[in-house]
Amino acid sequence: MTARWGLTIPMTGVPLAEHREIVAGLTDLGYTDAWSAETNGADAFTPLALASQWDPGLRLGTAIVPVYTRGPALLAQQAATLAGLAPGRFVLGVGTSSETIVQRWNGIPFTEPYQRVRDTLRFLRKALAGEKVTDEAVGVKGFKLDGAPDEPPSIVLAALRPGMLRLAAREADGAITNWLSPDDVRTVRGVLGDGPELLARLFVCPTDDAEEARRIGRWMIAAYMTVPVYAAFHEWLGRGDALKPMNDAWAAGDRKGALAAIPDEVVDDLIVHGSPAACRDRIRQYVDAGLTTPIVAVVPGGGLSPAEAVRALAPSAD
Template identity: 80%
Template sequence: MSRWGLTIPLTGVPLAEHQQIISELPDLGYTDAWSAETNGTDAFTPLALASQWAPSLRLGPAIVPVYTRGPGLLAQQTATLADLAPGRFVMGIGTSSDTIVERWNGIPFEEPYKRVRDTLRFLRTALTGEKVKQEYDTFTVKGFKLEKAPETPPPIVLAALRPGMLRLAAREADGAITNWLAPHDVRTVRGELGEDPELIARLFVCPTGDAAEARAIGRWMIAAYMTVPVYRAFHEWLGRGEALKPMNDAWAAGDRKKALEVIPDEVVDDLIVHGSPEDCVARVREYVDNGLTTPVLAIVPGGGLSPLDAVRALAPTS
């Protein structure tokens, strides 16, 4: 059986109210809990709580931006989670996007490939407990040493949307994280990553039999993501450039209403898993059949299910 992950925290549920949900996950067949970091909770706090609420789950952030924390702080937070969940923590890092890094945090979004590569190499060294004194291409570290390094350094996986980053993940990391793809896209990604490294993907799942409801929600999400340059380039590489061009043109012209209207149903159905819970589980398994190692469900409210009922209904053992 493949791994089966859940994105935490769940939409609409306060973080402090997640204990029951998270403690049930292992019995439901979930193996992983992965956080995210955009403009809600930070990436690490939900994982710290989950490490105590469900002591068998594998945990990871998908992802932590390499720009918004200094290298030393990233090493500290990685070591802290590795200590809370020994042998069960995976560190996920990536560029994030110019929106989050530059527009929201006031940090120049420069040389993203090199910044990820340099951060990966720094963390590899720092997490062994070695003192780091090194000039990297994108930053310099002068004498950093973790007070308490993990007994076993955790795996590090990279957010990777296109060939260059996927190949870096294959060469130097322990796997890759992606999102916003259809089952058949997994084969394209595997073509650059190779067959052996772990491939993790966040899948947006809306458990409703009302296709119109799911597509309306999905259009908003697609427009919010696919107009961001890194995702636009990703889908051009995957072959959706022409299908998404009308949306991008309307968005660039400031016509948000039209941008939503011109997203084809086929694109929404490709990128949003929807249908009955049973149909959704079957669809997720299609990703695994195409080479995905670890599906991480991001549950989108729909179908009238409570968050806890949705988690239960979408479990691999349901």
């Protein structure tokens, strides 16, 4: 059994209000963490606020909150609120997000991402420690939290390539990555180093029907890997040639051709699938490669309900 075993909430297809029964039993199943996300569904903080009351044994984290879509002070306020609800059990995960989310959906210029995340990280360190902060880099003058948490939360940084990974190693408490294989974990560790915590969301489809899992996986891969930050990530990881036909077809507007161009081996690398036992074994391969905290994201499919999948993929199922 690994030291940590996380679950992504909210789960796809399950209304947030219906998560209580799932979340309340997580620690009994061996899960240690619940991590939210923020794209075009639930915000990152509300599910964790609920989870803090439903299962007070879980460590809670955001993976991730964009540094662009909230002002620095509001981001500090929301982090402090969660830290107060879950003292010593909240981890703030921040990152740049993507041009699609930041600029196309929120109308905020997606400029200087490295500088923005670095400067916000430095501001958050001071603000969450209770300091009065004036920081020209993020445009803040004289901000001080009312009721800073007694124990400031750890801050982890979304990092896909060497620049951000090195920043995470220098100034954050760990790094969050995404969409990678166990072998890729070794590549990431080679830059991050052995000390910092390394977290990754793993997309898991517990089904013995490999073709169904690959069909679902191809849609997910096409949606993500055509985003520039992920395309660059996989170019660095060495999948540029394997994904070029997909990217070329996608750019030409040929969605069907793009899906067909994704090789089986790429899907099998990036989507955990098979029987629940095989999926648990695969997750442990990530841990053996250097991943500190696997965060299971249950992919619908395979005939299991979300609650059944959570139980089947739990460490206690061994």
